[in-house]
Amino acid sequence: MNKSIHQDVYSGIVLLLITAIFYWQTFDLPDRAALFPEFILYVLMFFSVAIIVNGIRKTKKERDGEEVAQTDDEERVTLSKIKMPLLMLSILVVYLIVLDIVGFFVTTSLLIALILYILKVRKPLTYILTIVGVGLFIYVLFVYFLNVNLPQGILF
Amino acid sequence: MDSSMISMVIEQLLSFQTIIALVIGVVGGIAIGALPGLSTTMAIALLVPITFSMEPVAGLVMLTAIYTSATYGGSIASILLHTPGTPAAAATALDGYQLTLKGKASTAIGVATFSSMVGGFISGIALLFLAPPLAQLSLMFSAPEYLLLAIFGLTIIGSLSSGSMLKGLASGAIGLLIGTIGIDIITGFPRFTFGSMSLESGIALIPALIGLFSLSQVFILIENQVKSGKKVNAKQASGKFFPSKSIIKRITPTVLRSSGLGVIVGIMPGAGGDVGSWVGYNEAKRFSKRKEEFGKGSVEGVAGSESANNAVTGGAIIPMMTLGIPGSSATAVLLGGLMIQGLVPGSELFTTNGHLSYAIIIGFIIANILMGIVGFIGAKYFIKVLDVPQNLIIAIIITICMVGSYAINNSIFDIWVMVFFGIFGYFLRKAGFSTAPIILGMILGPIAERSLGQALVMSQDNFFVYLLSRPISVIFIVLILLTILTPLIMKLIRNRKKEAVS
Incomplete structure (x- = not known):
């Protein structure tokens, strides 16, 4: 039962x-x-x-063994299910704390590397290309075109 | 529209920024839509911050272009992988994938492209002609009507959006509550700030919606991090994508019928592209002379669902622009994009700001045509998008979520808000609550509160008698009651029938 x-x-x-x-x-x-x-x-x-x-x-x-209707994303929450999302959440929290100190591009490069690592990417080339690619994309779009002042950090 | 308006509209549309925005919106939208797991709403939410510092027309043309293109892009993965790129393309997978198995993937993609283009185009025309008269209605509204409109918007989205009406309505109430956080405009008192200075200006809408729609989706994606086994064989889809004359002749009645239905589904608040595509598919089947082909690779099936889900887009924009009630979660995000440009839905949008609105609508119509052209020429390149590993996409999306929510106010606090709403939205979705009513509640809450205050002053003594003395208010009250009671009555009838059977 x-x-x-x-x-x-x-x-x-x-x-x-x-x-x-x-x-x-x-x-x-x-x-x-x-x-x-x-x-x-x-x-x-x-x-x-x-x-x-x-x-x-x-x-x-x-x-009583009857079926209960569920909606789209609804699912019984189990620890194994939410393990990865919670891990990701804690990484993001740490990222946000460090962001103000170390500055945007350094922290974000580390964040991307960490995400790729926990998602089981192992090829070094993928790391380099993703970090450089995302960095360039954000620099060109947000800093160059949209004039956003990304956090510089107090270390540099 | 007089001639000076027309020249202003053309001027807006021909600006360099608008043209670039249009192209990026269409190409980017198709690519994001093609990726399984990334929904249309998520794509729009990610890009709202980018449009923030753009010209209003360019920004909104880009967002609407993404809306329709991502809806179309979803068909590519449905057809090739049997994994819908977006929920709205689920019905397309039924026959689209069967066509792929028969080696007719390019035909299926061609039909999907043609149908999406026509569906989107028709919905754009409907938007152009239906929105202005509807917006006129809002001229007759005063405080009591705005209050009831806000309540009506919340009940209808809450009750229709997905499965559980109770949870949908609760989501709406949560959104309203979040909307009250910050300094109360009337008394100047901080409410629910828990001592935080940053909360005094309230919860910023854009970070909240990026969290609710984009980051929460990432959390869902990483739950089961399995390597995607399905590889696309690019050779499956080679040759000509543009459908032959005989196919066009065969699908045209279906495309036109499903487009019309799609527009109607879109206008009805609460029903989005996923509902539209199923309605379009079922009606295509019902009217078809070759019903037996459905489910086994019918071009009409693909045409029915694809024209309908794109027709939903323009239809759903109608109540969003005229009344401020979005017809789907995607348009709820679009409403956010409209509001950060300082544009308010309603009649003003078609009078004082008419030159902007008409430019946006015509831009949307052009986007649909461009989407078709890009689709026919570039489909073979968009197929390659499916080879990009999901891990990479997750890393990229998280980064864009971060930068995007920061960019609006240059505020790190806004990133915290985004992350909070990301995990909050994730758990809400797991528990079966829909997230769209929350955004709607946040948008409508302040409007409702202001209107309630004004309406109370206007009514002087008896509030309800005053409401009942205003005809439009009475119509809204009836609509609200119908929205809440209809599903309950339907359930009662169904239970009766069940008992009668057993």
Whole structure:
């Protein structure tokens, strides 16, 4: 027998928690500024509860061995599934912290190399071509044509 | 349009920047669309920051050109690999891939190119003639109508966008909530900034949409990092791409019918190119004299879905430009592109800013023709795009996401916003929430709040009685109720039938 709880229950609980945190924040606001957000938060609270209730119904259905309809990208979240996305997320967070210190082009070259590495690219030529190619593309488009001041970093 | 307007439109279109933007939009759009896993919406979201510092016409012509070209480009992978380049090309894979197996890949691509071009062209003409009168409607709107329009936009996108209506509506509400972050315009009080100075100006729209549509897609792509085993044999598609006269004669009725349907599907908010292509395909089958060929390599099947999904593009732009309600997630991103140029949807877009709007629309029509020409000449080169390893593409897209979200305000905080929305969008999609209503909520939230304030003042004492005294408001209220109640009633009826059967 399937013992797992449908993930809609968790989604609903998370949504309800977020709603609660935001609601708590409205206490400090003057009435006029809190009016519209409070209205949205009531609506969200209703939706979160409805999603939880629906999730419980889906859980029952699944335990009875019935099929539960899913939408396009919907999938049971498992650790093995989200391992790579979370790894990528942590790389991006580190990148953003380093970016301000070391500057854009150096950090980004390292980022590209790291991404290619975890995606199991091993040919040195691919690394060089991708880093040089992307770097040139960004330089020409953003710096030369669009006059964007990319972060220089304080080291250089 | 008077003659001075026409000359201004021509002047806008013939500028060097516009022509370059048009060519890049078409070629880039086809290439991105051809790559499996990269959706049309993602392509537009990635390029919005680039258009930011361009002239409004050049920028928007580029975005609309990418919209239609990426939709067409999706057919190439559908036909050759049976892997749709974009979700809108899924129906094309049915017969397109069968044609490839029979060694008729170039015929299939030729038919797809021809149908996409005609479908897109027809939708452009529809846009040109339907948008201005519709925009006139918005002249009759005042605060209460704008409030109800915003609610209507959210309910319809939320309930139709994908599968679960409850989650769609919840997404819309999340978007509205995100839209309230920052300093409240009326009281000057910071709301939900959690003490952060950077949040006081609110969440920037473009980084949020790059995160929701582009970075979240990257996260989905890297889940299963398997090496793509399918190699395209370029020889499969050689020879002439332009369809023969007999084929054109055979598919023309299908192309015209599916284009018309595509435009209608596009205008209806909430239904995007993927819905359009299935409708176009099914109707092609229903009217066909050779139904037995469908699923086994029918040129009419390819023509039906490809003309319809491109016809959706122009149709979906109509409510986006006239009412500010995007018909699909791609147009939600386009709306973002329109707004960073300082252009506001509605009647103003066709009067004061008419010279810009008509130039954009005519640019879109030209883009569709150019797309056809580029497709016929260059299809054999676009096939090579399929050989580019996905790993490389992932690295490139992440970098462009970073630079793009930075470029709008030269702000590193905006990259943090983008990354946050990337992972947020990823988990939302995993949990079955659609991301388009969030963007819509962020755009419509401030409009709704402002209109609510004004409407409350206008109504003086009884708000609901006041709303019911305004005819257009009543129409909107009825539409909103219909949107919410119809699916519920349909479900009830279906359950009744089920019970009756069992």
